[in-house]
Structures are given as C-alpha cells and as structure tokens.
Amino acid sequence: MARKYYDQLYKLLLIGDSAVGKTSLLLRFSDDLFTPVLGATIGIDFKIKTIEMGGQKVKLQIWDTAGQERFETITTSYYRGSDGILLVYDITNPTSFQNVEKWLRYIQQYADDQVEKVLVGNKCDLVDMRNVSKERGQEIAQHFGIRFIETSAKANLNVDKAFFDMAEILLKRSAQRKAAETVKIKKGRRKNTKSKCC
Numbered sequence: 001m002a003r004k005y006y007d008q009l010y011k012l013l014l015i016g017d018s019a020v021g022k023t024s025l026l027l028r029f030s031d032d033l034f035t036p037v038l039g040a041t042i043g044i045d046f047k048i049k050t051i052e053m054g055g056q057k058v059k060l061q062i063w064d065t066a067g068q069e070r071f072e073t074i075t076t077s078y079y080r081g082s083d084g085i086l087l088v089y090d091i092t093n094p095t096s097f098q099n100v101e102k103w104l105r106y107i108q109q110y111a112d113d114q115v116e117k118v119l120v121g122n123k124c125d126l127v128d129m130r131n132v133s134k135e136r137g138q139e140i141a142q143h144f145g146i147r148f149i150e151t152s153a154k155a156n157l158n159v160d161k162a163f164f165d166m167a168e169i170l171l172k173r174s175a176q177r178k179a180a181e182t183v184k185i186k187k188g189r190r191k192n193t194k195s196k197c198c
C-alpha cells in the first residue's frame with residue numbers, strides 16, 4: 001500500500017489576468033526559479049510542494065490557471081474544491097487591477113463559499129513603473145474582506161510568505177473543524193449513554 005507522506009493536503013489556485021506573474025510566483029515558490037521570458041500558460045498546470053508547518057507535513061497542490069480569456073471555461077471549472085485562491089494583479093498594470101472585481105465575481109460564482117482568498121499585487125520590484133499604489137490594493141482587499149500582500153517573483157519578495165500564510169490559515173481552519181467534530185462526537189456519545197440508562 002502507498003504510504004501517505006503528508007498530514008494535510010490543500011488545493012490552491014492562482015488566478016488573475018494574463019502576464020501578471022502567476023506562473024512566475026509558482027516557479028519561484030516551488031523551484032526557487034525566475035525566468036524572464038515565459039510563454040503564456042495554456043489552460044491549466046499544477047505543481048506540488050510539501051512544507052513543514054506546526055509539526056505537520058502540509059502538501060500543497062497548486063494549480064496555475066491561464067489568464068487569457070479564451071481559457072476561462074476550462075479554468076473556472078477548477079475553482080470548485082479549492083481550499084485557497086491567490087488572486088494576482090500586476091502593480092504596473094492598472095487594467096489587471098481593475099479586473100480584480102471580475103475575478104472576485106468568478107470566485108463567488110464558481111468556488112466553494114468557504115474558500116480562503118488572498119489578493120496579491122505582484123512585480124513590486126518595478127518601483128519606477130508602479131501604477132497601482134499599495135494603499136489601493138489594501139483598500140480593495142479590505143472592502144471585500146480578504147487579505148492582501150505585495151510580492152515580487154523576480155526579486156523573491158514575500159513569495160514564500162504568500163503561500164505560507166495561506167497554508168497557516170487553512171491549517172488553523174482544519175484544526176477548528178476537527179475540534180468542533182470531536183465536541184459533536186463526545187456530545188453524541190453522552191446522549192447514547194444516557195438513553196441506555198434506566
């Protein structure tokens with residue numbers, strides 16, 4: 001029988017406009033690589049990375065979706081069943097920021113209600129080309145009640161943090177659910193014991 005070599009498995013999804021750096025963030029996180037010239041993702045791709053957190057082995061299955069509109073039918077079919085979604089825009093590209101609301105609508109439409117979300121402003125190494133202030137990113141994230149982080153796949157800024165923070169939240173949620181289930185089971189047992197008596 002195959003050995004299970006992880007304690008928790010989470011499915012994560014990277015979404016956002018084309019060329020905002022989704023594949024680059026994934027490559028940086030999984031293989032510590034950055035490639036200046038990358039072809040656009042065709043459809044969908046994934047990578048696996050197992051991390052240690054709180055004494056547990058956490059396996060992250062990370063799906064990288066194509067940002068081009070022509071792939072939306074395929075990519076949105078992967079939203080269901082995701083535990084966490086990283087919605088990425090490019091801080092030098094205002095259109096990618098304007099489209100954040102469109103991506104949030106897709107999440108609402110296609111993902112599970114309890115999916116964890118984080119808004120990621122990527123390419124923060126391009127200081128002179130910035131077109132979306134950090135404050136605007138923070139504001140929209142706050143407005144929609146989601147977390148926010150700025151990253152650079154190129155300069156390796158906050159990339160691990162974006163994924164680790166997501167994993168930490170999911171782990172906490174799993175622990176809370178487990179605790180709630182244990183309480184339920186205990187209550188159920190007590191009930192059964194009572195009914196057998198007298």
Ligand code: GTP
Nearest residue numbers: 019020021022023024036040041067123152153154
């Ligand atoms: P699609 O596959 O079309 O959805 O694009 P994507 O969002 O996966 O973007 P991709 O990772 O292919 O990156 C697009 C371009 O931006 C590439 O030329 C990358 O090298 C560049 N890029 C990605 N992240 C960064 C970054 O943090 N800083 C800078 N300066 N360039 C970046």
